[in-house]
Amino acid sequence: MSDTPYQPEITIDRSSGLPLYAQIAEALGALILEGELAPGTRIEDEVSMAKRLQVSRPTARQALQSLADRGLVSRRRGAGTVVASPHVRRPMELSSLLSDLTAAGHKVSTELLEYTTHPASEEEAARLEVAPGTEVTHVRRLRSADGEPIALMDNLLPASTAPAREELEQAGLYDLLRARGITPATAKQVIGARNATAKEADALDERRRAALLTAKRTTYDATGRVIEYGDHIYRASRYSFETSLFTG
Structure with a gap:
């Protein structure tokens, strides 16, 4: 498995009523649930994500935490954000x-x-x-x-x-x-x-x-x-x- 963190290609609709963090979380969550991202895949950190998607760091952090709350990723200090094993x-x-x-x-x-x-x-x-x-x-x-x-x-x-x-x-x-x-x-x-x-x-x-x-x-x-x-x-x-x- 590559050591390079996965950088999701996400299209953000800034005119949508759906919060930006929710758009990011939904797109990433769909990739995980559909099996496109295997367990153990490391996802880019919130700083990189915020800069690349041109959103604030709190928005990126909230998106990743939303996935963690659903049990789709695990977030650990030193290990970053990693796609979790199936429930x-x-x-x-x-x-x-x-x-x-x-x-x-x-x-x-x-x-x-x-x-x-x-x-x-x-x-x-x-x-x-x-x-x-x-x-x-x-x-x-x-x-x-x-x-x-x-x-x-x-x-x-x-x-x-x-x-x-x-x-x-x-x-x-x-x-x-x-x-x-x-x-x-x-x-x-x-x-x-x-x-x-x-x-x-x-x-x-x-x-x-x-x-x-x-x-x-x-x-x-x-x-x-x-x-x-x-x-x-x-x-x-x-x-x-x-x-x-x-x-x-």
Whole structure:
């Protein structure tokens, strides 16, 4: 891929009632959505764009930020404005994120950020429906799709059934549990939303206080035993849940 930033050929109608920044954003957005600009393509900076298109720098900045707000580009200090990977849509099913992303054709990678085993606190014991002091394992992973961070995932499991840290870097949690004879059967899940903390935004390559989707899930086997508790956050700019509804 060329190191030269892409310079869009945009015709601006100064007599139009549509603001100049919106005209620029619409033209660039159409190129991205139509696949003319591949993910990872670097777009010229606002200074260059403003000079070339003969608009003010705030106008160029607003156009690029408008695209970022729609999730079509990512803007990072030092990296500039880059065309983002396609939005990830995930069905609301009892499956692992790794399996869903792989099945959808995304190139997936996992970074294990934390792996600790310790006696369960009262809150942790309640999550897993075990006695306080029972050995539990806490895992935190950063999952990326097509080179972009998508989710931060915290999972709590009984230490006796938790996969090894090396395994979790290579495979999905549910697949590893199944290999141990532990089959996820049902789950209770709560979907929500909130703003990212500074630390979360940094890990997910987002701006501070960016919108996040949250999912808290307790998973059970066929006997009703809790096999894991997950507390996950997802970039709302890159990720969404899908569900089917039926009349009763």
